[in-house]
Amino acid sequence: MKILVAVKRVVDYAVKIRVKPDKTGVDTQNVKMSMNPFCEIALEEALRIKEAGFAKEVVAVSIGPPQCVDTLRTGLAMGADRGIHVEANSSFLPLTIAKILKSLADVENPGLIFLGKQAIDDDCNQTGQMVAALLGWPQATFASKVVVLDKDKQFATVDREVDGGLETLSVDLPAVITTDLRLNQPRYATLPNIMKAKSKPIKKMTLEDLKVDIKSDIEIVEVTEPPKRKSGVIVSSVDELIDKLKNEAHVV
């Protein structure tokens, strides 16, 4: 079985972002970029499934500008077998990304597609669900705990983090799984693996190759900063705190 993993290059999670003065977006120039943390977890899970003997190949795919190749190299250094870079200059909506992944799946025929549950830049949490819909495959979103595959690889058992706690589903393969925080701890790429990754292939593809039309039904009108909270005070004792909560804020 082949596993396809989609990985996104995003602003690093620790960066304090700045909204551009012209309100067209967030400033990403000269800012540290990394693989989306949820995508790292997705890739890690795919690698573990391969290492457990349930998959033959892990293919990482990234969609975007030339720098996505760096993200793919990180994925290859972690252990992916090969990469696919779909060139795209503008920032596509999740539905277009989903259509690209669907086209790739039609070509590659994976038994599983792993995605992070959301990208920490747009926080959309849509792409995995949409890929599953377009392929007509079942989905298991917000996966936590270990995904166990049946010996004949016909279905996977997934624990999901839901509002009330944890839910367990069994999904027929092929399926789409999106990963949540606690699924695993991604490995660091070791130096020997980083060196090995340099000779692993990254195939370049275009939207024309995949016969995908760009869907543009959402316009960004403007991006702004949220309203700032009034600055608070430091109190010096529990008594003072209770007094403020009672007599100033009126919350107790």
Added chain:
Amino acid sequence: MLIDSSPSPTSLDATLILAEHESGSIKAQTVSTVVAANHLGESSSVSLLLAGSGSSLQEAASQAASCHPSVSEVLVADSDRFEYPLAEPWAKLVDFVRQQRDYSHILASSSSFGKNILPRVAALLDVSPVTDVVKILGSNEFIRPIYAGNALCRVRYTGAGPCVLTIRTTSFPVTPITESKKATISQIDLSKFKEDAVSRSRYVGQSTQDTERPDLGSARVVITGGRALKSVENFKMIEKLAEKLGGAVGATRAAVDAGYVPNDLQVGQTGKIVAPELYMAFGVSGAIQHLAGIKDSKVIVAVNKDADAPIFQVADYGLVGDLFEVIPELLEKLPEKK
């Protein structure tokens, strides 16, 4: 696979809401979603779609019919295949319902149910959804948070198909209902509803907490503990304080990862979003991802030994001190809950 590849013209101002219910009643987040629907346009008709099976479904439908005066209709899909909210049959159901009648908008709350199902619905309809809406500026213009809420993005939906949204319910509080109105209840004819025989998902089980404490998403008070609590046993102090104030218990990712509390207590960018009147954080450093979940709280209180902890920059009241001393003192001196 697209069910309907040519979008039929959508009628104006008809909203379909995917409703959630439990033990015979509608969940609070569904009512918030109705409140949100009111912002879409003046003469909007609102239909609630309930799916499930048996008597608790029918009870919930009856309760849903009078849960808010804006609801004009309750549609009920009663079948074993909807016993658990699986995305695949649900998304097909929404498309099935949509084929009987056009909707200009299809909404769900931004709960794990809504987040799981609505994007699948959108892709079946070949439209881009707008998820986690915090403000509605008109029938096709919305604001949603990005970068863990550190920026707000104003978007306009320009497509021809229905506008598909998930709503962040803490941004649409429900005010007490004075008007009483009962909507019509219709049982959906599922005889022509077909699902794939192959390629399915099956519900296996769940582990949820049975608690009398208020639900995190709608509690008036939330008391949160961080990894500084150091153990499951110590976290009981947080629970005691929550109980004293009639509040819900929250936790940071670090505390959940360390195993002090279960995952459904996690507050933050990828956990629960809360907007209580009072949020108290003990031993919480204030990472960007945690703050994303609490920014709309009315009053934020932080207690931490480290005076440089980022949480103090958002707290209305900060106390630099040892939570192991502060919490017992608070328990002793706070007035009983109202």
